[in-house]
Amino acid sequence: MEREFTQEQKYILAKNRVEKIAKFYKHMATYVVVNIFLSAIFIVGDVNDGDTFNEALFNYHNYKIWFYWGIGIVFQALNTFGLSLFLDKDWEQKKIEKYMNEQHKRR
Template sequence: MRTDHQEQKYIRVRKKIEKISKFYKHLSVYLAVNTFLSAIFIIGDIEAGDTFNEAFFNLGNYKIWFWWGIGIVFQAIGTFGLPMIFSKDWEDRKLQEYLKEEEKTRF
């Protein structure tokens, strides 16, 4: 039998899992749709007379990746928070990395 505290904890964890699941679904759609659209744009450019290299390296064919990607980044921050980027673990790893670097240059 669950207590009220356990029930509230379960609900919070369940909501977090749903939020993470939504993020990964959105990320999958982002990758699939943008890959498809970029392929369509590249094919269109080739049909319009561009070479494959010109079409493939035309940054205009990828601008949707950038703009939609901004939304993905904000959703990731909202889902996982900023610590996913600058966590204490990351700071400790960087500190150790720089300390080792200092030791190498010292001798």
């Protein structure tokens, strides 16, 4: 059963959706900027403690915040975009058409 919305209700729903997406992109930008800054500080600290630059650069501990905060980003992305971020409604149909076209080209 599909519900009919008034124009004002549609506007409010669309506005809320856009605000949620904007919030996600702001969080993503913060994630990248802060983690680059923190990773640089950790790398410089390791180099100052006697590690070579390559050792510091490839040390997992300098990047683990990317991973743990990234888990939160993934959940926020799923909350914001839903599973359609990965598998939208037309995904199966697009894949079927792609494979049919590939089969047709082989002949």
